[in-house]
Amino acid sequence: MRILQSLAFVASFAGLLVNAQDACKPQDRTFSTEQTPAGNYQPASVFMSPASQLSPKFYISVVNLTPHRFILENTHSYQMSTFDFGDVPQGKSRQNAIKYRNRIATQDDAGEAYYRIYGTDKKFALRVKGTGPLVDQRSVTLDLSGMNLGQRIYQFPGGESSVTLVITGSSKYGFYASLRHDRGGWMRWIYNTIKDRPVRHLFLPGTHDSGMSKITNKIRSIGNSFNTQNQGINIYDQLRAGARWFDLRVGSVHDDNNPARNLGFHTLHVNDETATVCIGNSGESLDEVISEINLFTRENPGELIFLSVRYLIGRYETPDRGPIYWGAQLWNDFLSKIRGVNNRCPNLDTSVPFQNQPASYFMDRNDGKGCVIFLLNGQNLKDVPKEAVGDGLYAQNRIGVRDHWSNIQDINALAPDQISNWKDLKRGGDKDFGQFHIAQWLATPNAVASTAYSLQGFAIQQVNPALYWAGVAGMSPESWPNVMMVDYIGVQQRDQMSWNMLSAEMYWLGIGMNLYVISENCDVNKLKSPLVKARDLESAGGEKSWNGIIFADGRSIDHPSPELHPGHTTILRNGTIFANGTVLETTIPNPWI
Template sequence: MKGLGSLAILASYAWLLVSGQTDVCRVRDRTFSTEPMPGGSHQPADKMNPVSGAVSTRFYVTVVNLTPHRIRLENTHSYQMDIFDFGDVPQGRARQNRVKYRGTWATGDDAGEAYYRIDGTDKTFALRLKSYIPNSAPRRVVLDLSGMGLGQREYVFPGAETSVSLVITGSNRFGFQASLRHGPGNWMRRMYNVIRDRKVRHLVMPGTHDSGMSRITDKITSIGSETNTQNQGINIYDQLRAGSRWFDLRIGSIHPNDNAGRYNGFWVLHVNDELATLAIGNSGESLDDVISEVNRFTSENPGEIIFFSIRYLVGRYEFPDRGPIMWNTAMVNDFFSKLRAINNRCLNLDTSTGFENQKASYFMDQNEGKGCVILLLNGQLPGDVPKESFGDGIYHIRRIGIQDHWSNKQTADAMAPDQIAKWRSFNRGGGSDYGNLHIAQWLVTPDAVASTVLSLQAYAIQPTNPSLYWAGVNGMDPEHWPNVLMVDYIGVQQRDQWGWDQLSAELYTLAVGLNLYMVSENCDVHGKKSPLLRSRGMGTEEDQQRLETSWNGIIFANGTTINNPPPTLHLGRVEILRNGTVLGNGTVLETSIPNPWF
């Protein structure tokens, strides 16, 4: 009987081998496409100026495909558009589609639609562009994914000659997810069975630059303002909800002008040089607020890995004109006491192995499965004060091997190729596997005049963040990608629209897709068959981690949401194709006809 049982097992295994249903990553199963993509366009510098930008009628819609299916363009039509250039998006690639409205900014009846199908599925979606005249924000695009059960969203373009981006990930068997809205806060925990055996340096996560500068609090008297010193529109709690897992946090103590021995708490700072005789900048959130926001998030979303790289760690006078005040042991102990209020710190971690080489599950399983908030000190502490406290879960930055690449470029078209070249200079997986955690600072550094006049926010949401989704993505493949995508103004799509319902979820969805699709296509890193390619019923735990597909509502440009719209409500849909409409095959209609794709 034992022999018969063994034969049955061998027979079952042989059937699995023949049918290809093994749980092993195979190079021949790779779906990533090497098809060249048309070149894209960064926003020209002069279009940052609202005056010159106001007369431009050129815009872009970027589609990012992080699925094993080709996204195929089926039909287009446009009316009074000088350019309406859309195309297929192969697997793992991004396409920046081009649009140029005809005539002047005041032309009100230009419109166009592009219809797409996800190859090998019954899923479809449409992109609709239109002008609304008169309106303060006339040029808009509707991303209609109701044919995928993922809803609709209306966007205003963030500036002249900029992109609105759509990121799609998942697969037909795993479910799809798109960037129209954020998913659950615990995106790491939801893909635990996909990433648990990966080393930390084989994860991809969003990060935020000058993370605590989500408001200006004027705790120091300097010329730093919202335009040139604030780097985020939402606080740490919402940055976490928006997907960020690496935080660039710069902390200092604030001292009365007449007493270096006293200090008025610990505050986030953003200054030109924390050690300069005269520091120029301002303060942001208090450390107390940061701690409260982190604790709120981890109580709602246990099981994540959250890194805080904490810099500065010096004091400054309220009028910061006399250089830094170096922390003594008493001040460091007071700072450590504050940090002990952070929940889910990971105490006494194994430091014999660099944190970058630990498996994700090592951190996610800490604190009885509640995950890890990892505090990494990277400041200006003098030699005679404590710099770590393993028992408190406070570690020096040297405990993790990182490469933090800052381009120090003033424009996105100079920054983007520099960042891409850096992460393409090393390989992931195999005998030459890159050994560090790579932080890509996808941000620009305008000079003081430019940032004051135009604002750091405008630089982030107009030329810089949109370029990540075509230039950045097309600079990646399964062997080349960064670990941290660090940005300013995470989630902000329209200037000064920082409410949660007004945010967009491109970076959140990109991180999910890069981990789920891009990294999973690298057999040296993932090892198992990609979760997006498995057949149902294989009995794997990943079968239980399908993406959310249950929402099919509408989000309007102002953030208003309808969760259960009538099935006939499709924003911007053209019912009649007017004479003069140009079809995708070049045909120009001589008479008006009903829209056959309506």
């Protein structure tokens, strides 16, 4: 008996020792306090001018969501007016500036920046090239072949706008980067990291007006793809692109001559769903949304998906006679549709606000297949229930949400307003912010501006690129938003919506914030950051190394020859300028090849 008791004591002591070794310690923190230089937003005067196609100035933003410093080893540039690159500390971002010589004739402007990841043998390079005076003749190659993560060529989305590279992971965990998306089920992949965190301690990508990925004209109004469409890809692809919070505005559309005849449930985007006359249009049908969610959850079980649903009201085909409030029949028809969503989570414990439940409470539901949670804004529901707990539909106030909409068109004012609104929120400890904060990182242009320049243009040229230098700079292990809601998730080039043309910055921002930044807060993450521990089974969920090339038109090569590096400058001409200011007087082979 004494022997058994002694063994039990030894085992217990060993367990305490392991737990102590595994505990998150403030002294192990790697998140840098260093501030990188302030960046530049795309000016409205450039965005709104046809002359922007001749703009010579651009930016390359590098986001470091790893415990390693990115060290600039050297640069060289030829006939570039500006080539300003620098180190990127841990947890920080840097907007690097370049400026081509603005000539009308064919150009051979070029430059390369070489980085190494401190404490590792990993390297990457950023290469810029100009072949003409127009924006689409100027490109950047993100070359991560030195990390076994491939290469990708991007054209800039507009004059004085940015191309972005996000890198997360570590030498022990493995590195990952935003050149392409990984598997869709990123939450299940990092389950061991997030399972014990309450939902208010997660970071989730989100989409604004999520169902408006196309214009379907189910209501007769002046809303068009320029001023009413907010996304370029459907719900299924938004899920694959990392989104886990969806802003769905659902309404029923009714026959002009017979209001009792419901022509179907559709996502809508209108100026005021209750106004006598409303302006806007319809997007995906509710049937399409349901089918797309079911396809994703079938392929990627175990995720946590929030659907924030509002409107819940009817409109005539010609929306000029006010709303049609739902009665029992329309409510039951809507409920019947929602019952077709797989992996709903009925009868959750509503005595605990959802933001206070651990992620595993939801992700383990349905035998580990995860949760699709409907949160209803029932302000337009008058004589019908505002939730159906037994069917997995909950009132919005079941989660304590603070939703900040700036209602600003100008990115120069929008970004600081959003950042200041989450920067004061402290996470973890006795003064923990107990609510779930939604950041709406999106412009609200007036009717004239949105019609002239399009919501897509605002998103991909001004607003989304600024997230990765300004927004990231405003986040820390103690302060971050729970949802980062954007327009046109994944779209990098205007009207290029096919999957192989999408960029993956938001996908990897979501993973990197949860894996690295939030894990550095010991009041939130009680165990040692997964990125500073030895590689475990969790990280095996990511894709294997890939060293292919993705070209600007979406074509790709999975197995290129080792010497193929598009845009690489093989010969350094006389006049080439190096990082230390040295100017090359004779033409030589590039020693960094």
